[in-house]
Amino acid sequence: MDSDQGITIRYVREGDFNALWPILRGVIKAGDTYTIEPGLTREAVREMWMQTPRATYVAEIAGEVLGTYYIKTNQPGGGAHVCNAGFMVSEAARGQGLARAMCLHAQTQARAMGYLAMQFNFVVETNTGAIRLWEDLGFETVGRLPRAFRHPVEGLVDARIMYKWLGD
Amino acid sequence: MDSDQGITIRYVREGDFNALWPILRGVIKAGDTYTIEPGLTREAVREMWMQTPRATYVAEIAGEVLGTYYIKTNQPGGGAHVCNAGFMVSEAARGQGLARAMCLHAQTQARAMGYLAMQFNFVVETNTGAIRLWEDLGFETVGRLPRAFRHPVEGLVDARIMYKWLGD
Numbered sequence: 511m512d513s514d515q516g517i518t519i520r521y522v523r524e525g526d527f528n529a530l531w532p533i534l535r536g537v538i539k540a541g542d543t544y545t546i547e548p549g550l551t552r553e554a555v556r557e558m559w560m561q562t563p564r565a566t567y568v569a570e571i572a573g574e575v576l577g578t579y580y581i582k583t584n585q586p587g588g589g590a591h592v593c594n595a596g597f598m599v600s601e602a603a604r605g606q607g608l609a610r611a612m613c614l615h616a617q618t619q620a621r622a623m624g625y626l627a628m629q630f631n632f633v634v635e636t637n638t639g640a641i642r643l644w645e646d647l648g649f650e651t652v653g654r655l656p657r658a659f660r661h662p663v664e665g666l667v668d669a670r671i672m673y674k675w676l677g678d
Numbered sequence: 679m680d681s682d683q684g685i686t687i688r689y690v691r692e693g694d695f696n697a698l699w700p701i702l703r704g705v706i707k708a709g710d711t712y713t714i715e716p717g718l719t720r721e722a723v724r725e726m727w728m729q730t731p732r733a734t735y736v737a738e739i740a741g742e743v744l745g746t747y748y749i750k751t752n753q754p755g756g757g758a759h760v761c762n763a764g765f766m767v768s769e770a771a772r773g774q775g776l777a778r779a780m781c782l783h784a785q786t787q788a789r790a791m792g793y794l795a796m797q798f799n800f801v802v803e804t805n806t807g808a809i810r811l812w813e814d815l816g817f818e819t820v821g822r823l824p825r826a827f828r829h830p831v832e833g834l835v836d837a838r839i840m841y842k843w844l845g846d
Contacts, residue, residue: 538755545753585713585800587706588828589837626834629823631799632753653821653839655797660756666794669757671821671839 517611522566522578527556529575530568533600534559541662543637544596564593565619569608576603579612581620584629593625609640613647617676626677634659635668649674685779690734690746695724697743698736701768702727709830711805712764732761733787737776744771747780749788752797761793777808781815785844794845802827803836817842 522530534555538546550558560566563580570576577599584594595616599608620628630649633641645651653671661667690698702723706714718726728734731748738744745767752762763784767776788796798817801808813819821839829835 541756545755545757547754547758585826586715587713588709588802588830589713589800589826590715591828591834592823592826627824627826629826632757634756652823655760655820655839655841656795656843658753658757658760658795658797658841660759662756666759671823673823673826675824 515607515611516571517606517608518570519567519612519615520570522560522568524560526568526575527560530559530578531555533576533578533598536601537598543634543640544598545632545659564623567612567615567619569599569612569615571603571606571608576600576606577608577612579616581616581623581625583625584631591624591626592629593620593623593627594629594631595620609643610647613643617647617674621676627673627675630670630672632659633670633672634661635670636661636664641670641672644672647674683775683779684739685774685776686738687735687780687783688738690728690736692728694736694743695728698727698746699723701744701746701766704769705766711802711808712766713800713827732791735780735783735787737767737780737783739771739774739776744768744774745776745780747784749784749791749793751793752799759792759794760797761788761791761795762797762799763788777811778815781811785815785842789844795841795843798838798840800827801838801840802829803838804829804832809838809840812840815842 563582566580568575568578579597581595583590584592649672651670652673655669657666658669731750734748736743736746747765749763751758752760817840819838820841823837825834826837827835
């Protein structure tokens with residue numbers, strides 16, 4: 511759908527999960543950025559990433575799936591105009607602009623779906639690369655959760671809530 | 679379990695849902711405090727309130743169920759030491775200390791379950807009674823989500839994230 515620096519972003523297809531699984535498993539196993547239960551089965555991870563969200567996408571370079579993201583409604587009812595998104599990039603493909611391209615793409619998609627804001631519920635304080643990138647893309651830190659994340663190396667660290675208004 | 683000003687708090691029992699349903703339905707229908715889809719069926723509400731959480735409780739005065747709350751893990755994996763709780767009081771029973779008694783009870787229960795903190799993810803800014811009560815009970819506003827709630831009367835209003843450390 512989009513193409514920038516050779517990055518193509520498109521909707522996920524069922525057959526993509528073989529390529530996605532090592533990326534997701536790597537991020538989950540590292541356990542230092544996402545609050546995902548480390549013992550989840552392959553099938554549970556597939557469902558969480560590809561079925562539960564409103565939409566899931568993959569990012570490719572030269573036909574190889576190297577990143578993925580989802581968009582979902584963050585709260586039902588009176589909060590349903592705010593979406594949440596989650597992004598993962600293959601460890602081998604870091605630093606090539608995939609996360610940036612996906613986050614820009616996500617904002618366009620979210621606006622097209624009618625969302626008025628995007629919220630990241632849990633950005634671990636030690637994930638400084640992500641924080642810098644989200645800030646650079648206009649997200650603001652609107653909250654800090656003291657010692658809300660148990661980092662596998664650092665112990666209890668803070669998590670941020672980051673937010674960007676997408677409406678006019 | 680606890681008794682204060684004639685308030686008794688105990689674990690919910692399956693048969694309590696007949697008494698709980700009007701309380702839950704009233705709060706959901708008002709739509710001004712909780713982000714719950716207003717069209718949920720009775721069965722979906724029962725599941726959301728009584729099955730999904732880790733534990734659900736009711737508060738009684740003179741044997742009548744007038745309030746209820748749940749405790750659940752707020753984030754899996756590295757965030758699993760922080761719980762979330764939600765409280766509802768029958769409209770006819772407001773101002774009798776039920777919410778306060780339940781929140782004190784919830785903190786004791788949460789500590790006993792091993793949680794180190796309690797987080798309220800979405801306290802609507804116009805819900806000033808709740809905000810005052812949570813502040814009085816030691817919760818701090820650690821985040822503000824701009825225009826994250828569509829209030830049925832006020833339109834888009836902010837929501838707060840409130841947090842209390844329960845560990846030593």
